[in-house]
Amino acid sequence: MAKQTFTTGQVLTAAQMTSLQQTAMLGGAASAKTASYTLVAADAGTAISMSNAGATTITVNTALFAAGDTVQITNLGAGVCTITAGTATVNTSASLALAQYESGTLDFTSTSSAIFIKGAGAVASAAKSYTLINTGGTSLSGSSTQISSLSGYNYLFVHIDSATVNAGANIRFRMNADTGSNYYAASGDGDTNAMTFVSTTGGSASTVTEHFINIDAANSTGVKPFWYSALPAGGATSSGAGYYGGTSVVSSFTAIASAGSFTGGTIKIYGAN
Amino acid sequence: MAKPIIRIHDIAKDEIIDREMTESEFKVYEADQKITLAKKAQDDAKQNAKTALLDRLGITAEEARLLLS
Numbered sequence: 001m002a003k004q005t006f007t008t009g010q011v012l013t014a015a016q017m018t019s020l021q022q023t024a025m026l027g028g029a030a031s032a033k034t035a036s037y038t039l040v041a042a043d044a045g046t047a048i049s050m051s052n053a054g055a056t057t058i059t060v061n062t063a064l065f066a067a068g069d070t071v072q073i074t075n076l077g078a079g080v081c082t083i084t085a086g087t088a089t090v091n092t093s094a095s096l097a098l099a100q101y102e103s104g105t106l107d108f109t110s111t112s113s114a115i116f117i118k119g120a121g122a123v124a125s126a127a128k129s130y131t132l133i134n135t136g137g138t139s140l141s142g143s144s145t146q147i148s149s150l151s152g153y154n155y156l157f158v159h160i161d162s163a164t165v166n167a168g169a170n171i172r173f174r175m176n177a178d179t180g181s182n183y184y185a186a187s188g189d190g191d192t193n194a195m196t197f198v199s200t201t202g203g204s205a206s207t208v209t210e211h212f213i214n215i216d217a218a219n220s221t222g223v224k225p226f227w228y229s230a231l232p233a234g235g236a237t238s239s240g241a242g243y244y245g246g247t248s249v250v251s252s253f254t255a256i257a258s259a260g261s262f263t264g265g266t267i268k269i270y271g272a273n
Numbered sequence: 274m275a276k277p278i279i280r281i282h283d284i285a286k287d288e289i290i291d292r293e294m295t296e297s298e299f300k301v302y303e304a305d306q307k308i309t310l311a312k313k314a315q316d317d318a319k320q321n322a323k324t325a326l327l328d329r330l331g332i333t334a335e336e337a338r339l340l341l342s
Contacts (some may be wrong), residue, residue: 042285053286054285059337133284134282134284135287136282138282138289139280140280141278141291141303142277142278142279142280142282142291143277143278143279143280143294144280145279145280145281145282146280146281146282147282147284148281148282148283148284148285149283149284149285149286150284168313169309170309172305178305179301193308194305256305258305258309259306259309261278
């Protein structure tokens with residue numbers, strides 16, 4: 001039952017009493033949403049469920065809730081549901097992203113600030129399950145190929161398959177199109193404004209037959225450790241680890257041909273929470 | 274002169290756009306090209322110096338590796 005103010009002498013209906021009882025017993029039906037949703041004042045004290053196969057958001061704005069108000073949010077859909085600070089501030093000690101069957105409670109500490117207390121989500125957190133984000137993969141093309149709107153995943157796994165670039169060229173990657181000196185790795189070309197894979201093989205073109213990158217803490221504001229391995233056709237395997245030091249969550253991943261353009265290959269990005 | 278083409282796949286919209294670089298993207302691209310060329314020149318110089326040294330010593334790279342192992 002949504003929070004309301006009762007008046008002296010008001011007669012409560014049976015439906016109101018039943019709803020109050022359900023709320024007191026932490027039960028009652030959740031308000032079902034199937035698309036991204038912005039909370040309204042009437043959501044105070046209620047439960048909201050989200051169900052969508054794609055990524056969704058629950059946006060929290062200021063001047064709608066009072067200190068002490070709570071809103072419970074449960075994600076029933078396969079797509080990640082992310083609690084998003086609109087005009088209000090939302091803090092959490094965990095993640096603002098709810099994977100399928102995870103839930104959490106927004107606990108308002110003022111009209112403009114809330115704490116998101118995420119539940120354990122026992123099943124989802126016990127087994128990290130990667131799903132392909134860019135369905136079917138994306139053909140590499142042009143001098144760079146970027147996959148955008150990636151936010152909401154704590155773990156990203158990138159598979160670049162049979163990427164072909166000019167002879168003598170390498171493949172580089174950037175997160176969030178960040179050209180700052182934010183890339184640190186145990187190997188690579190020593191250039192910190194992107195991560196570079198050794199893929200040169202000579203001949204008329206260079207093909208990296210398999211190319212894997214794991215990115216950790218992608219949905220955090222902290223550093224994002226990564227591990228990579230690349231196998232050039234006819235060349236030696238290049239592998240190592242490092243981290244991306246940017247403070248924004250990873251919302252895009254760009255594969256860049258260091259010279260010329262991609263003439264073949266596919267990039268697939270998998271996400272998990 | 275046409276600028277290089279880039280591909281952007283927005284998975285939220287499931288939309289793939291191939292377009293020319295913007296001016297700011299092209300500046301980044303040019304800076305990247307300079308870094309790549311400088312790195313290549315550095316690698317080439319290093320490789321040439323190694324080859325010249327091996328020639329002076331009259332040994333192969335394989336034999337040099339054996340000496341240092």
